[in-house]
Amino acid sequence: MLRGLDISDMLIIDRLELGFQPGLNVLTGETGAGKSILLDSLGFVLGWRGRADLVRQGAAQGEVTAWFDLPADHPAHAVLEEAGLPAGNELILRRINSADGRKTAWVNDRRCSGEVLRALSETLVELHGQHDDRGLLNPRGHRAILDDFAGNGPKRDKVRQSWSALAAARKAAAVAEAEREAIRAEEEFLRHAVAELDKLDPQEGEEAALDTKRRLMQGAEKIRSDVVNAYEMMGQEGAERHLSDALRWLDGAAARAEGALEAPMAALNRAMIELDEAMSGVADAIDAMSFNPIELEEAEERLFAIRALARKHNVSPDDLAGFAGTLRTKLDALDAGEAAQAALEAAVHDAERAYDAAAEALTAARTKAASKLDKAVSAELAPLKMERAVFATQITEEVAGPDGRDAVSFTVATNPGAPAGPLGKIASGGELSRFLLALKVCLTQGQSGLTLIFDEIDRGVGGATADAVGRRLKSLAADGQVLVVTHSPQVAALGGHHWRVAKGVAKGMTTSTVTPLSPPERVDEVARMLSGDTITDAARAAAEALLAG
Numbered sequence: 001m002l003r004g005l006d007i008s009d010m011l012i013i014d015r016l017e018l019g020f021q022p023g024l025n026v027l028t029g030e031t032g033a034g035k036s037i038l039l040d041s042l043g044f045v046l047g048w049r050g051r052a053d054l055v056r057q058g059a060a061q062g063e064v065t066a067w068f069d070l071p072a073d074h075p076a077h078a079v080l081e082e083a084g085l086p087a088g089n090e091l092i093l094r095r096i097n098s099a100d101g102r103k104t105a106w107v108n109d110r111r112c113s114g115e116v117l118r119a120l121s122e123t124l125v126e127l128h129g130q131h132d133d134r135g136l137l138n139p140r141g142h143r144a145i146l147d148d149f150a151g152n153g154p155k156r157d158k159v160r161q162s163w164s165a166l167a168a169a170r171k172a173a174a175v176a177e178a179e180r181e182a183i184r185a186e187e188e189f190l191r192h193a194v195a196e197l198d199k200l201d202p203q204e205g206e207e208a209a210l211d212t213k214r215r216l217m218q219g220a221e222k223i224r225s226d227v228v229n230a231y232e233m234m235g236q237e238g239a240e241r242h243l244s245d246a247l248r249w250l251d252g253a254a255a256r257a258e259g260a261l262e263a264p265m266a267a268l269n270r271a272m273i274e275l276d277e278a279m280s281g282v283a284d285a286i287d288a289m290s291f292n293p294i295e296l297e298e299a300e301e302r303l304f305a306i307r308a309l310a311r312k313h314n315v316s317p318d319d320l321a322g323f324a325g326t327l328r329t330k331l332d333a334l335d336a337g338e339a340a341q342a343a344l345e346a347a348v349h350d351a352e353r354a355y356d357a358a359a360e361a362l363t364a365a366r367t368k369a370a371s372k373l374d375k376a377v378s379a380e381l382a383p384l385k386m387e388r389a390v391f392a393t394q395i396t397e398e399v400a401g402p403d404g405r406d407a408v409s410f411t412v413a414t415n416p417g418a419p420a421g422p423l424g425k426i427a428s429g430g431e432l433s434r435f436l437l438a439l440k441v442c443l444t445q446g447q448s449g450l451t452l453i454f455d456e457i458d459r460g461v462g463g464a465t466a467d468a469v470g471r472r473l474k475s476l477a478a479d480g481q482v483l484v485v486t487h488s489p490q491v492a493a494l495g496g497h498h499w500r501v502a503k504g505v506a507k508g509m510t511t512s513t514v515t516p517l518s519p520p521e522r523v524d525e526v527a528r529m530l531s532g533d534t535i536t537d538a539a540r541a542a543a544e545a546l547l548a549g
Contacts, residue, residue, distance in 0.1 A: 001069045001481045002125070002451045007041045009059035010097075012503065012512045019516075024477035026495030027485050027514070028525055033501045034512030035485045039127070039455060042066065045095045046125060047105070047117025054097050061098045067091065068124055068451075075123040080107070083116045091124075093117065127453045128436055136410070136436055137423060143366075143408035146393060149443055150369030155362045156403060162358040163402040166351040173344040180341065183334045190331050193313070197324035202306050207317035210303040217296040220289035227289065231282045234275060243272055359404045363395070366406055370395055373442060380438035384472060385465045389414050391435065410439070433457045437469060441476050451481045458488040466490035489529035493546035498522050522547060 007016045012034055027035055044054055045064040055062040068091045070076055080087040086108045095105040095117065105112050107120070128136065136145070147156055183190070234240060247268050254261045310317040370393035377391040390413040398407040413420040414431055423435060437457060444452070458469045470491035476482055477496070486492055498517045503510060517525055523543045524535060531539035 002066065002483070003069055004065075004067050005038070005042060005045075006063075006065040007038075008063045009056040010041045010044070010054050010062040010064060011037045011056060012510050013037055013041065013056065014509075014511045016512075016514050018499070018514055020481065020483065021497045022477075022481050023496035024474050024494060025481070025483045025497045025499070026492045027483065027499045027501055028487070028492050028529060029501030030503070031487075033503045034514075035501045036455075037512060038501065038514065039453065039485065042125070042453075043127070044097065045093050045105075045117070046121035047095070047114040048121065055099050059099065061096050063094070063096045065092065065094045067093070076120055079116070079119045079123060083107075083112060083119075085110050085112060085116070091120070093120070123450075125451045125453060127455065128440060128457060136439055139409050139422065142393075142410050143403060143406065145443060146366055146369055146373065146408050149373055150365055152362060152365050152369070155358070155365055159355070159358045159362050159404050160402045162351070162355040163400075166348070166355045169344070169348045169351040173341070173348050176341055176344050180334060183330050187331075187334060190327050190334075194324060194327050194331060196309065197320065197327070200305055200309060200320075202309070202317065202320040202324075204318050204321055207303065207306050207310075210299050210306070214296065214299050214303060217299070224286065224289040227282060227286055231279065231286060234279050234282070240272075240275060240279070243268060243275065247272070355400070359400065362404045363406050366395055366404075366408065370408075376442040377435075377438050380441050380472070381434065384434040384438055384468045386414075386431065386434055386438075388416055389431070389435070390416070390420065391439070392420055394420075433459060433461060434465070434469060437472050437476075441472055444476065444480075451483065452476065453483045453485075455485045456487065457484070458486050458491050462488065463490070467494075470494040487529065489526045489543065489546060492522075492529060493526050493543070494549075498525065500525050519547075 001022060002020050004020065005016070005018045007013050007018075009015075018038075027038065029035055040054065041064045045066045068076075070087070070089055070091045072089070076091060077087050080091075088108070092108055093105070094109075095103060097103050103114065105114060105117055107116065147153065232238060247265065250261050250265050250268070254265065306317050306320065310320055313320070313323055315323050373393055374391055381387060381389050381391065392411050392413075394409045394411050396407045396409075397405055399405065410423045411420040412423050412431075412435055423432070437454070440452065444450070454473065458466055461469060466488040467490040470488065471494060473482055473484055473491065474494045474496075484491060484495070492498065500515050500517055500521070501512060502515070503512050505511075515521075523540060526543035526546055527535045527539040530542055
């Protein structure tokens, strides 16, 4: 509920501090006095998109502050929580518009964006007027309005969930089919490549090992003969024989040498041991250098085959095994694709059936609610002197989507036998006002915490009809808060709280003021609305009669 509005330097408003009350609040004044500026200012602090030139001429910036009562169960708390903003039993919105057009906003003294303000405004205020396209006159919102009236939230959520599941199932099936088609296009290549790779069966690290082996075998041909010659020089016909002969001669002379040959003989024995080890190592090397020429040819052929296949598929030789696995996986997917695709198509079919069931249930609920809403609006039209008018909620089938397959439109026929048409095109100004009011009375039953603003919704009506409009507004405000900008004395007389908007000129500056009216002042204001600038005794008496009810 809106409790106060503080406006500084906005258009022709210098400074205004307004306090609003529960019930029916009426604002009256001459045309051009500034009533619309109040709504522009309120819309500005609520983040609504409106006129840009709001700052009063000569001022550096304009500022608007609005504060609301916020019960614990008010839906604005969810918006505040999602935005990470502090909450309490009072909500304070403040927004500044600088002369250069920059806008800055705060919620409970925390900076926020215009989007957050607009999200909050949807839970705080509804504005209605003859030319309002934000709410009841916009056909794009009629389906949501009907769902809110019917309490279709859970059914609508189920349809949305079913639609999401259906969209996901269709996407999965389409992606899988596209992948299968792409694989099928290269099936011949895949089968040939896998067969070629399987036949060669390259192993990780094999290319490097073959290259090393090949180089060793190629080098062995050149050095093996030298190594064999060296081995022969160390053997029985070479160093080994000479060392053995030397030890045998020294051993024969050792007994007569008085120990002088012991050290040389020990050294020769060690030399014989080292020679034996050297000969053993050389023999092993000779064995390692022994190879079959066919083995070298086979190693070269396999090495060249691995390298050629790697170049063909543009991968490294060590990656050939993994590449073969990747191609094999694609083939397996193609071979198993028929069964997998059938399962995906079955999932799509199941999702379609689930969506159809949810959408049909929502359509049935909407149809039932439409009949209920039509009867409720018709009942409200009679007190508004439109008992012969017909209000009808039309439901037609449209392309399926996340909100079902129903298009909803509010239509009216102002006279029996007249063709029905869109609410905003068929009704005249006065008729439209009453249609909107009747519809709003039906839609707000059971709601609380919302401030309803009606901008000259009584335009085009007068006398008993204006009185009927005022009484419906008063009834609508009984459990909440309604603000009405009006030129109708009948409506103004029914207000629980009355403000007069006036425009004046001081020191060459035009300003607008808003004054709460006392009971005697209300009499004068209602009399002015009845008679014009000159308030007669008859007008005052008529005003007193209206105010007395």
